[in-house]
Amino acid sequence: MxxxxxxxxxxxxxxxxxxxxxxxxxxxxxxxxxxxxxxxxxxxxxxxxxxxxxxxxMAVERESDESKMFVTEQMNNLKSCMMFYFTNRELKKMLPRKQYESLVALAS
CATH class of the missing domain: 1.10.10 (Arc Repressor Mutant, subunit A)
Incomplete structure (x- = not known):
């Protein structure tokens, strides 16, 4: 960018x-x-x-933090990360329509 x-x-x-x-x-x-x-x-x-x-x-200092952490071995897995941290409703509000549809379609 x-x-x-x-x-x-x-x-x-x-x-x-x-x-x-x-x-x-x-x-x-x-x-x-x-x-x-x-x-x-x-x-x-x-x-x-x-x-x-x-x-x-970063180290997970408390066990309660583990549920907030997304771990993957895939290099370019932003889509899964986004789906982990945000609901479909939040993503739909944040992203342009085509990006949202692309993200949701690939995550299904």
Missing amino acids: PFKDIATTTGLVEETARNQVNKLIDLGVIEVVERNRIPKGKGLQRKLPNLYRLNIK
Whole structure:
């Protein structure tokens, strides 16, 4: 996601979004997977957005917290994670229609 989109989504100024991402990198919360990506093929040769990976590993301090934690071995399982933490009603309210329908259809 380009910093412009991050800024729009979060309501921050682009420079602030960039600074916050850099702080998260310094803290080890996210890591840069790939920078300065160049699109393959011919045509418009502008750089693609950087790729980042979230590093979310935390100890469960209380047994009661285990019910709030989603654990998976699948790398790209955001859909299952969303379905774990939110009800269908909440997702329908938060997401655009097509994203919601796609999420619910794939989770079924």
